[in-house]
Amino acid sequence: MSTSLPDVISEGVDPARVPVRRLASGATMPAIGLGTFGSDRNPPEAIANAVRGAAAVGYRHFDCASVYGNEDAIGPAFEDIIAGGVPREELWITSKVWNDRHHEIAASCEQSLADLRLDYLDLFLVHWPFPNYHPPGCDVDARSPDAKPYIHEAFMRTWRQMEALVDRGIVRHIGTSNVTIPKLKLILHDARTRPAVNEMELHPHFQQPALFDYVRAQGIAPVGYCPIGSPHRPERDRTPDDTSPIQDPVILDIAARHGVHPALVCLKWAVQRGQTPIPFSTNPRNFLANLRAVTEDPLSADEMTEIAGIDRNCRLIKGQVFLWKEGQTWEDLWDVTGEVTPP
Numbered sequence: 001m002s003t004s005l006p007d008v009i010s011e012g013v014d015p016a017r018v019p020v021r022r023l024a025s026g027a028t029m030p031a032i033g034l035g036t037f038g039s040d041r042n043p044p045e046a047i048a049n050a051v052r053g054a055a056a057v058g059y060r061h062f063d064c065a066s067v068y069g070n071e072d073a074i075g076p077a078f079e080d081i082i083a084g085g086v087p088r089e090e091l092w093i094t095s096k097v098w099n100d101r102h103h104e105i106a107a108s109c110e111q112s113l114a115d116l117r118l119d120y121l122d123l124f125l126v127h128w129p130f131p132n133y134h135p136p137g138c139d140v141d142a143r144s145p146d147a148k149p150y151i152h153e154a155f156m157r158t159w160r161q162m163e164a165l166v167d168r169g170i171v172r173h174i175g176t177s178n179v180t181i182p183k184l185k186l187i188l189h190d191a192r193t194r195p196a197v198n199e200m201e202l203h204p205h206f207q208q209p210a211l212f213d214y215v216r217a218q219g220i221a222p223v224g225y226c227p228i229g230s231p232h233r234p235e236r237d238r239t240p241d242d243t244s245p246i247q248d249p250v251i252l253d254i255a256a257r258h259g260v261h262p263a264l265v266c267l268k269w270a271v272q273r274g275q276t277p278i279p280f281s282t283n284p285r286n287f288l289a290n291l292r293a294v295t296e297d298p299l300s301a302d303e304m305t306e307i308a309g310i311d312r313n314c315r316l317i318k319g320q321v322f323l324w325k326e327g328q329t330w331e332d333l334w335d336v337t338g339e340v341t342p343p
C-alpha cells in the first residue's frame, strides 16, 4: 500500500547516520542511493517527487541517467532540495551517457547538467561498453544494424573524453557500468583517470563474486543495481528462468526473524557486504524503510554467510539488444570465457 510523504517524514533518517564509502580520491559517497529508472511505468514527475521525498527523509545519493528520460523533471527537484537548505556538497549525484553518444561525451554531459540543473556531477558513467543505439523500450529481439562489439580502442576514445570532463571540473569522478573483468583489465591498463566506481547488477541471486572482488581489489567502489531483484522490471527484461531474491526461502526466513520485508534484507546484505545499492521506489513508506534498514538492526555474520550461499548466478538484465551479430546468445556480452568476446 502506498503511503504519502507527510505520513513518514517525521521518521526520516539523519543523513550523518547513513554509512558511506570512501573512494580512491578520498571523497565519500553515501552507501545507499535512490535509483531513478521508472521501468517504463513511472512517469518522470512521479520520480521527481520520489527524489524530493527521498531527500526529505535523508537520502543524499541519486542514480540518474539520460536514457531514463526524466532528468529534466528531476532537475527542478534538485533545485528545490538545494534551495530548501541541503548544501550541494552533501549530495552525491550520478548520471550516465547513453550508448548512442559515446562519440560526443561532453555534449551528453552538458545536456545532463542542464537537465539536472547542476554545475557539476559527482559521478558520470559510461552506461554500457557497447556503442549501440536502440530505441528506449524496444523489444529484446530488436537489433541495430549498426550494432558493434566492444572495441577497446573505440572505448578508450570515449574514455579520453570522460577524463577531459574531470579535467574541466564539471565531473568529479568517472566510472564504468556493465563491464566484465577482461574489459576492465584493458581499461585499467590504458586509463589516465581510473574509474572510481563500477555499476553492476548485484543482489543475493546474482552476487558476481569474481567481478565484485576484482573491482574492490582495484580500489574501485562497486555500486549495485537491481538490489531487490527489480520485481517490477519491464516485461522485455524477463525470461522464464529468472529467479527472485525476495522470494528466496533463506531471505524470507531472515526477514521473518528481523520482522521486515525481504527487500530490506537484500539491502542490509548489500551494504554490509561492501557494495552500494541503489534501490528504486516511488513509495515513501518503501524508500524510507530502505534507508532505515541500512542504519539499524544489522544482519549477523551467520546470516551474511547464509545469504552468500544462495547465489544463483541469475543475471536479470541480460542486455540482448546489444548483440551485434546473428547466432549469438546474451552470454557473449559478458565475456564468460574469461576473454573479451571476439568481434
Ligand SMILES: NC(=O)c1ccc[n+]([C@@H]2O[C@H](COP(=O)([O-])OP(=O)(O)OC[C@H]3O[C@@H](n4cnc5c(N)ncnc54)[C@H](OP(=O)(O)O)[C@@H]3O)[C@@H](O)[C@H]2O)c1
Pocket (backbone or CB within 6 Å): 034, 035, 036, 037, 038, 063, 064, 127, 177, 178, 199, 200, 224, 225, 226, 227, 228, 229, 230, 231, 232, 233, 261, 263, 264, 278, 279, 280, 281, 282, 283, 285, 286, 287, 289, 290, 317
Ligand atoms: N547501470 C545500469 O545499467 C542499470 C541497470 C538497471 C538499473 N539501474 C539503476 O538501478 C536502480 C535500481 O534498479 P531497479 O529499479 O531495476 O530494481 P530494484 O531497485 O531492485 O527494484 C525496484 C522495485 O522494488 C520495489 N521496492 C523498493 N523498495 C521496496 C520495499 N521496501 N518493499 C517492497 N518493494 C520495494 C519498488 O516498487 P515501489 O516503487 O512500489 O516501492 C520497485 O518497483 C534503477 O532505478 C537505476 O537507477 C542501473
